[in-house]
Amino acid sequence: MVEYDKDAIVYPYITSYIRGEIPERHGILKELEEYAEANSVPIVQPETAKFLETMMCIKRPARILEVGCAIGYSAILMSQYLADGGSITTLEWDAQTAEIARANIEKAGLSDKIKVVLGDAKDIIPTLTGEYDVIFLDGPKAHYIYMLNDCIRLLKKGGMLISDNILYKGMIADDEHVIRRKITIVKRLRRFISAQMQRDELETVILPLGDGVTVAVKK
Numbered sequence: 001m002v003e004y005d006k007d008a009i010v011y012p013y014i015t016s017y018i019r020g021e022i023p024e025r026h027g028i029l030k031e032l033e034e035y036a037e038a039n040s041v042p043i044v045q046p047e048t049a050k051f052l053e054t055m056m057c058i059k060r061p062a063r064i065l066e067v068g069c070a071i072g073y074s075a076i077l078m079s080q081y082l083a084d085g086g087s088i089t090t091l092e093w094d095a096q097t098a099e100i101a102r103a104n105i106e107k108a109g110l111s112d113k114i115k116v117v118l119g120d121a122k123d124i125i126p127t128l129t130g131e132y133d134v135i136f137l138d139g140p141k142a143h144y145i146y147m148l149n150d151c152i153r154l155l156k157k158g159g160m161l162i163s164d165n166i167l168y169k170g171m172i173a174d175d176e177h178v179i180r181r182k183i184t185i186v187k188r189l190r191r192f193i194s195a196q197m198q199r200d201e202l203e204t205v206i207l208p209l210g211d212g213v214t215v216a217v218k219k
Helices: 012-021 027-039 046-059 073-079 095-107 121-127 141-154 180-198
Strands: 063-067 087-092 114-118 132-137 155-164 202-207 213-218
Touching: 012 046, 027 073, 027 095, 046 073, 046 132, 046 155, 046 213, 063 073, 063 121, 073 087, 073 095, 073 114, 073 132, 087 095, 087 121, 095 114, 121 141, 132 141, 141 155, 141 180, 155 180, 180 202, 180 213
Parallel strands: 063 087, 063 132, 087 114, 132 155
Antiparallel strands: 155 213, 202 213
């Protein structure tokens, strides 16, 4: 048995156990999981998806902003727990991927609830107005730090900022793990984590779940 993988945040045998306890998905979400695996499309890891699902079940958000739509998996997942009349705005920079996401969302019958916006999130977010109950960051990791102020501005009091891949295969916590070509991403993610932890208007926790998650609640 492999007890430790230097690229894993959690011992692999623990991850295997957790994933084994997660009920198998069906319908469109199962189809998207299979598509992502077959086509090497990054979606949230199973245990992170379950965590996200649980947070949405608790929060029952009316408005969600997602950065990093990919094929629409997380948006469709979160949509199950929207409040009546709720909506999701999800941002995707790649035109082809955005079209795939729109097709998946339409297939799921959710086009009236989920809007895919094409463009660079760091340029779009400063233009957004209104308040969101949940913001989910799962786009380019090096850009998280540049979006933090606007995310705080856009969050309702009591709203949650959830950020994925925050420990980045352990590189964030240990210099010996850092791959040279990833140094810029690592430095910016470290700045992002520290900035969240130090902001008076946020209560933030770092979770060693999946590839690392932070949850920040606006006070």
